[in-house]
Amino acid sequence: MIDSGPHSRRFARGWHCLGLERTFQDGKPHQIDAFGTSLVVFQSRDGQLNVLDAYCRHMGGNLAQGSIKGDAIACPFHDWRWGGDGSCAEIPYSRRVPRLARTRSWVTLQRNGHLYVWNDPQLRPPPEDVTIPELEGYGTDEWTEWSWNSLLIEGSNCREVIDNVVDMAHFYYVHLVKPTSFRNVFDKHIASQYMSALGRPDIELETNYGQEGLVMDSWATYYGPSFMVNGQTLASAGQSAEGLLINCHYPVTDNSFVLQWGAIVRKSPGMSDSAAQELADTFASSLGDAFLQDVEVWKGKARVDNPLLCDEDGPVYQLRRWYEQFYVDVEDVSPEMVARFEFEVDTVTAQDKWDKEIALNIASAQNLVT
The missing domain is CATH 2.102.10.10 (Rieske [2Fe-2S] iron-sulphur domain)
Incomplete structure (x- = not known):
C-alpha cells in the first residue's frame, strides 16, 4: 500500500x-x-x-x-x-x-x-561551513550572463525535485537520453550526481528532437535542500559546449513551490558575445524543456513515502535520509543523515535492454517510412 x-x-x-x-x-x-x-x-x-x-x-x-x-x-x-x-x-x-x-x-x-x-524554523543563523560556493569564472569575460526562468508549481512538493538526484531510469523515459554511467555521493549538507549519457537515435527519427550523436557528461551538486549547480559538457556533430546550469526552488506553501532554472556558458575562442549568450539561452531552454517534462509527471503522480524499488533505481531511501536533515531541529540531525555515502548504479542491464528497444523503435520507424 x-x-x-x-x-x-x-x-x-x-x-x-x-x-x-x-x-x-x-x-x-x-x-x-x-x-x-x-x-x-x-x-x-x-x-x-x-x-x-x-x-x-x-x-x-x-x-x-x-x-x-x-x-x-x-x-x-x-x-x-x-x-x-x-x-x-x-x-x-x-x-x-x-x-x-x-x-x-x-x-x-x-x-x-x-x-x-x-x-530556519528555529531562527538560528547559518553556520559558516554551510554556504553557497562562488562559481569559478562567473563574472569574467570567459562566461556569459545568466539566462533565467521561473515557474510556479502547484499541487506538488519540493521533494519531487530532489528525488531526481538518484533517479537514473527517468532520464531515459522522461528526458530521452540513455545513461551510460550514474553515481551518487552524499556528504554533510551536499548531495551530488555524476552521469554520462548518450542521445537516443530513435527519438531523433520520431520527433526531430536533435539528439543524434549527442554525448553528455554531467555533474550536479545540491548545496543544501534547494540549490543545485549542474556542470554539463555536450558534444555532437564535432562540436562541443560547456555550461553551468542552475536548478533551484523555494517553497511557497507546503503544496506548492517556485521552480527556477538558468544557465551560463563558457565562450569558445572567437565566439562573439551575442553568439555565446544565444548558446546560454539554448542551454537554459533545454533545461526548461526537461523541467516541463518532469512537471507533467509531478502533476499526475502521488506522493510516496515507501516506494517499491528494484536494484537499478538508485539510493532513494538514502537520499531521503540525507534530505530529512533539513526538516528537523539542528539537535535532532542524526549522524546517519550527514554521513558520507557513495553509490554507483550498475547500468549494464538497463543499457542492454534499452539498446534492443531503440533498435526495434528505429526498425519500426523505418518500416513506416518505406
Missing part, C-alpha cells in the same frame, strides 16, 4: 535562491511569497538587498506596495519606515519610535549574481 507520509507545514532549513540580483535592483520593492508567508525585497542606498516580512507590524500594510525612502522601506498605509535590519527607522507623524518596534529581517547572501535567503 502507498504511504503518502505526514502532511507537514515545516519548510527546509537552508539557503534558498530568490532569483537574480538584477531583478531586485530597480529601485522598487518586490513581493516574494515563500515559506508560507510573504516577504519584501528592497535595495538600500549602499547596494545591499534586504529581505523583511512583507506585512507591517503596525497595522498590517503590505510593504511590497510601499516605496523605498533612503535606506528604508515605507509602508503605504501610515508611512512607517523599516530598515534592512528590521528596526523601525522612522514614524513621520510621531515624536518617537516605540522601543520594541521591529519586524523580521531575513539573513541574505548575494553571490554569483543571485540573491539567497536563509530559512
Whole structure:
C-alpha cells in the first residue's frame, strides 16, 4: 500500500535562491511569497538587498506596495519606515519610535549574481561551513550572463525535485537520453550526481528532437535542500559546449513551490558575445524543456513515502535520509543523515535492454517510412 507520509507545514532549513540580483535592483520593492508567508525585497542606498516580512507590524500594510525612502522601506498605509535590519527607522507623524518596534529581517547572501535567503524554523543563523560556493569564472569575460526562468508549481512538493538526484531510469523515459554511467555521493549538507549519457537515435527519427550523436557528461551538486549547480559538457556533430546550469526552488506553501532554472556558458575562442549568450539561452531552454517534462509527471503522480524499488533505481531511501536533515531541529540531525555515502548504479542491464528497444523503435520507424 502507498504511504503518502505526514502532511507537514515545516519548510527546509537552508539557503534558498530568490532569483537574480538584477531583478531586485530597480529601485522598487518586490513581493516574494515563500515559506508560507510573504516577504519584501528592497535595495538600500549602499547596494545591499534586504529581505523583511512583507506585512507591517503596525497595522498590517503590505510593504511590497510601499516605496523605498533612503535606506528604508515605507509602508503605504501610515508611512512607517523599516530598515534592512528590521528596526523601525522612522514614524513621520510621531515624536518617537516605540522601543520594541521591529519586524523580521531575513539573513541574505548575494553571490554569483543571485540573491539567497536563509530559512530556519528555529531562527538560528547559518553556520559558516554551510554556504553557497562562488562559481569559478562567473563574472569574467570567459562566461556569459545568466539566462533565467521561473515557474510556479502547484499541487506538488519540493521533494519531487530532489528525488531526481538518484533517479537514473527517468532520464531515459522522461528526458530521452540513455545513461551510460550514474553515481551518487552524499556528504554533510551536499548531495551530488555524476552521469554520462548518450542521445537516443530513435527519438531523433520520431520527433526531430536533435539528439543524434549527442554525448553528455554531467555533474550536479545540491548545496543544501534547494540549490543545485549542474556542470554539463555536450558534444555532437564535432562540436562541443560547456555550461553551468542552475536548478533551484523555494517553497511557497507546503503544496506548492517556485521552480527556477538558468544557465551560463563558457565562450569558445572567437565566439562573439551575442553568439555565446544565444548558446546560454539554448542551454537554459533545454533545461526548461526537461523541467516541463518532469512537471507533467509531478502533476499526475502521488506522493510516496515507501516506494517499491528494484536494484537499478538508485539510493532513494538514502537520499531521503540525507534530505530529512533539513526538516528537523539542528539537535535532532542524526549522524546517519550527514554521513558520507557513495553509490554507483550498475547500468549494464538497463543499457542492454534499452539498446534492443531503440533498435526495434528505429526498425519500426523505418518500416513506416518505406
